[in-house]
Amino acid sequence: MNGEPSPPLMTVDLATFLCCLRELLQPRPPFAHSRVYADRQLIQRAGVYHGGYLLATAGGTSTVSVYDGLDASGEPIDSFSVAASTPERHIYERGIVLQKGLFVDLGSNVSAFTAYYDPVPRERG
Numbered sequence: 001m002n003g004e005p006s007p008p009l010m011t012v013d014l015a016t017f018l019c020c021l022r023e024l025l026q027p028r029p030p031f032a033h034s035r036v037y038a039d040r041q042l043i044q045r046a047g048v049y050h051g052g053y054l055l056a057t058a059g060g061t062s063t064v065s066v067y068d069g070l071d072a073s074g075e076p077i078d079s080f081s082v083a084a085s086t087p088e089r090h091i092y093e094r095g096i097v098l099q100k101g102l103f104v105d106l107g108s109n110v111s112a113f114t115a116y117y118d119p120v121p122r123e124r125g
Helices: 011-024
Strands: 032-035 040-043 047-056 062-068 075-082 087-098 102-106 109-120
Touching: 032 040, 040 109, 047 062, 047 075, 047 102, 062 109, 075 087, 102 109
Parallel strands: none
Antiparallel strands: 032 109, 040 102, 047 087, 047 109, 062 075, 062 102
16 A cells, blocks of 8 residues: 555464453452442443442342343343342443443342442453
């Protein structure tokens, strides 16, 4: 095009790989987390959902639904259903990218639910 040779493909791929590797090796602060006591929106914009922890009461089966959105009409991204007095943990190390926000819908018999998230958005992938 302008008469200059382009760099070899292998060099470009190696540079990209090293850049990504450096990013992955950077120390990362722990995820933000919030204890949820009632149906609630935790993030009002794009972000990353990393999972949750549910503990059911002794009263019976407990359920929790997690949505990418402003309310329970958003896109479902995670759900929990556990027997009485039983815990369940879902952890997504790379996370689930949120486009609209993070909303948690608690069912009945929830003793404790904690959501783990990163309020800083990132690209899908």
